[in-house]
Amino acid sequence: xxxxxxxxxxxxxxxxxxxxxxxxxxxxxxxxxxxxxxxxxxxxxxxxxxxxxxxxxxxxxxxxxxxxxxxxxxxxxxxxxxxxxxxxxxxxxxxxxxxxxxxxxxxxxxxxxxxxxxxxxxxxxxxxxxxxxxxxxxxxxxxxxxxxxxxxxxxxxxxxxxxxxxxxxxxxxxxxxxxxxxxxxxxxxxxxxxxxxxxxxxxxxxxxxxxxxxxxxxxxxxxxxxxxxxxxxxxxxxxxxxxxxxxxxxxxxxxxxxxxxxxxxxxxxxxxxxxxxxxxxxxxxxxxxxxxxxxxxxxxxxxxxxxxxxxxxxxxxxxxxxxxxxxxxxxxxxxxxxxxxxxxxxxxxxxxxxxxxxxxxxxxxxxxxxxxxxxxxxxxxxxxxxxxxxxxxxxxxxxxxxxxxxxxxxxxxxxxxxxxxxxxxxxxxxxxxxxxxxxxxxxxxxxxxxxxxxxxxxxxxxxxxxxxxxxxxxxxxxxxxxxxxxxxxxxxxxxxxxxxxxxxxxxxxxxxxxxxxxxxxxxxxxxxxxxxxxxxxxxxxxxxxxxxxxxxxxxxxxxxxxxxxxxxxxxxxxxxxxxxxxxxxxxxxxxxxxxxxxxxxxxxxxxxxxxxxxxxxxxxxxxxxxxxxxxxx
Amino acid sequence: xxxxxxxxxxxxxxxxxxxxxxxxxxxxxxxxxxxxxxxxxxxxxxxxxxxxxxxxxxxxxxxxxxxxxxxxx
Numbered sequence: 001x002x003x004x005x006x007x008x009x010x011x012x013x014x015x016x017x018x019x020x021x022x023x024x025x026x027x028x029x030x031x032x033x034x035x036x037x038x039x040x041x042x043x044x045x046x047x048x049x050x051x052x053x054x055x056x057x058x059x060x061x062x063x064x065x066x067x068x069x070x071x072x073x074x075x076x077x078x079x080x081x082x083x084x085x086x087x088x089x090x091x092x093x094x095x096x097x098x099x100x101x102x103x104x105x106x107x108x109x110x111x112x113x114x115x116x117x118x119x120x121x122x123x124x125x126x127x128x129x130x131x132x133x134x135x136x137x138x139x140x141x142x143x144x145x146x147x148x149x150x151x152x153x154x155x156x157x158x159x160x161x162x163x164x165x166x167x168x169x170x171x172x173x174x175x176x177x178x179x180x181x182x183x184x185x186x187x188x189x190x191x192x193x194x195x196x197x198x199x200x201x202x203x204x205x206x207x208x209x210x211x212x213x214x215x216x217x218x219x220x221x222x223x224x225x226x227x228x229x230x231x232x233x234x235x236x237x238x239x240x241x242x243x244x245x246x247x248x249x250x251x252x253x254x255x256x257x258x259x260x261x262x263x264x265x266x267x268x269x270x271x272x273x274x275x276x277x278x279x280x281x282x283x284x285x286x287x288x289x290x291x292x293x294x295x296x297x298x299x300x301x302x303x304x305x306x307x308x309x310x311x312x313x314x315x316x317x318x319x320x321x322x323x324x325x326x327x328x329x330x331x332x333x334x335x336x337x338x339x340x341x342x343x344x345x346x347x348x349x350x351x352x353x354x355x356x357x358x359x360x361x362x363x364x365x366x367x368x369x370x371x372x373x374x375x376x377x378x379x380x381x382x383x384x385x386x387x388x389x390x391x392x393x394x395x396x397x398x399x400x401x402x403x404x405x406x407x408x409x410x411x412x413x414x415x416x417x418x419x420x421x422x423x424x425x426x427x428x429x430x431x432x433x434x435x436x437x438x439x440x441x442x443x444x445x446x447x448x449x450x451x452x453x454x455x456x457x458x459x460x461x462x463x464x465x466x467x468x469x470x471x472x473x474x475x476x477x478x479x480x481x482x483x484x485x486x487x488x489x490x491x492x493x494x495x496x497x498x499x500x501x502x503x504x505x506x507x508x509x510x511x512x513x514x515x516x517x518x519x520x521x522x523x524x525x526x527x528x529x530x531x532x533x534x535x536x537x538x539x540x541x542x543x544x545x546x547x548x549x550x551x552x553x554x555x556x557x558x559x560x561x562x563x564x565x566x567x568x569x570x571x572x573x574x575x576x577x578x579x580x581x582x583x584x585x586x587x588x589x590x591x592x593x594x595x596x597x598x599x600x601x602x603x604x605x606x607x608x609x610x611x612x613x614x615x616x617x618x619x620x621x622x623x624x625x626x627x628x629x630x631x632x633x
Numbered sequence: 634x635x636x637x638x639x640x641x642x643x644x645x646x647x648x649x650x651x652x653x654x655x656x657x658x659x660x661x662x663x664x665x666x667x668x669x670x671x672x673x674x675x676x677x678x679x680x681x682x683x684x685x686x687x688x689x690x691x692x693x694x695x696x697x698x699x700x701x702x703x704x705x706x
Contacts, residue, residue: 548696548697602683
């Protein structure tokens with residue numbers, strides 16, 4: 001439901017402005033309107049101006065904005081840890097904090113930059129880690145003579161090793177040693193030891209064969225291969241130690257100062273929000289005026305609170321809502337617990353205008369009915385209700401999942417109801433098992449009666465939508481629009497009557513007067529809606545026929561259930577038959593959850609809501625603390 | 634009599650088959666454009682659902698005509 005709003009004016013002496021704004025922010029129930037049009041009389045405009053902050057307010061605002069930027073920078077250097085709530089008043093220590101902030105900022109910035117440098121270096125060294133880990137065990141078995149040179153390389157597989165051995169034998173005869181080891185990433189780390197006099201030739205040959213040598217950082221180019229490996233291991237360990245130390249320092253700083261700076265930041269945000277709010281305040285020489293919107297149910301509570309806190313020096317007046325206010329009034333939706341889960345479906349729709357309707361109650365009433373009409377199987381309904389109940393129990397804290405389960409449970413109850421009407425319990429299994437007979441109609445054979453039923457439901461649904469559109473137009477005092485809607489409804493009823501009489505569902509005697517009525521309605525329709533008005537009527541007829549999907553999709557569901565049972569019977573084995581039937585029924589149920597949901601929603605979004613819901617509403621955004629829900633008086 | 638049945642079945646198949654193809658073609662175009670739109674403006678999801686759903690009416694109308702042919706309404 002769209003909550004009733006009130007247009008209000010607060011007035012009081014200028015010196016109380018800050019306190020009043022502070023109270024409004026704490027209560028979080030008033031949306032301040034920055035546009036004074038419609039609030040201030042033309043005569044009074046001479047005396048009332050927008051509030052302009054004085055020099056000290058401006059300098060305080062600039063100081064706080066700069067302070068906040070610096071705190072944000074400091075907090076960005078600190079690790080994300082759970083910060084305790086601070087209950088001290090930062091106003092008294094703001095000067096002290098201002099002095100320490102610069103010092104802390106420099107220290108943390110330095111630590112953070114050093115941390116970034118080390119992390120970068122560690123990432124570069126980590127490229128060698130796989131090779132180093134694989135090669136390290138080989139080093140102990142090596143001849144470390146000064147005449148020998150070592151070449152490290154990575155081989156893709158064992159075949160590459162064989163090829164390499166052949167190439168090395170060709171180049172160096174038996175004057176080489178090749179040791180390999182499996183690396184954790186599936187490659188092989190290779191280590192060639194050769195005499196220094198032929199090592200360059202081998203390196204060139206390897207390069208020509210696209211077997212690249214493991215290149216180490218240029219800074220350690222002067223070291224021997226064994227020393228390089230030792231150096232890299234040692235450096236990696238040093239960096240890890242230094243990083244641990246820096247993280248510890250930042251953690252410790254965060255534990256000690258994080259809460260204080262966080263609380264100061266919150267306080268600055270609160271102060272700045274007050275400064276921003278003053279831009280929407282109007283003043284005379286002596287008084288201030290705040291205009292805005294609040295829920296009608298909160299007006300009395302807010303007035304009492306103002307009287308209590310300011311001893312009658314600040315007054316709240318409820319102003320008359322004028323025609324031009326309707327388009328800019330903020331919208332807030334509130335629904336009773338039964339309707340609430342269905343907001344899941346309406347959340348994706350644009351917000352309705354204040355003068356329109358909240359689509360939630362309509363979808364909450366009709367969606368389960370359509371779902372039940374489409375699926376219409378007591379067995380399926382029972383199964384879905386049990387499954388959704390267990391999912392609901394398990395994921396109760398997840399709002400969207402819980403809402404979806406609640407909707408499914410309600411829709412399943414309707415499915416059971418329609419299942420009894422259609423005489424379906426896992427298809428015709430109910431009839432075989434306990435003689436369940438259709439109360440209303442057997443869907444599998446009565447195709448045409450079901451088609452009439454579905455289209456009739458569509459006609460009623462579309463007409464309800466059109467009637468609500470008529471009521472909206474009447475409420476908004478749009479006479480021509482209201483007349484158009486009325487003619488539209490009458491023409492649809494007339495056309496439906498004629499079609500019904502053609503199919504023998506309506507007394508043929510009534511046909512002539514109805515045709516006569518159409519001849520009278522059509523010119524009025526053209527006069528009120530223009531040449532395109534008849535097109536709207538044709539669109540509505542199309543919308544009504546679209547409800548045939550209720551029968552069409554229901555028919556596929558019942559036929560699939562029928563096939564499942566008959567296929568199971570054809571197997572001639574009770575176990576195989578049960579498995580086949582179970583699987584097909586399960587498939588049918590999965591389809592039976594998605595398909596009716598999508599098509600029922602489509603019928604609402606496309607066929608129903610466009611008849612009466614006007615989108616384009618503005619969300620109610622009360623002036624409040626950033627992390628707080630409104631309505632705390 | 635048999636030929637008449639065959640022709641009726643053929644007519645019913647055409648009555649639902651052709652709109653089904655038309656709907657599928659229209660939805661493929663709208664769906665592709667809609668997916669692109671949603672990537673940039675997720676708040677338009679309801680509008681996209683509505684746009685994708687609009688051509689479905691064709692196949693439903695086809696189904697109704699097909700049922701009328703088969704059941705001799």
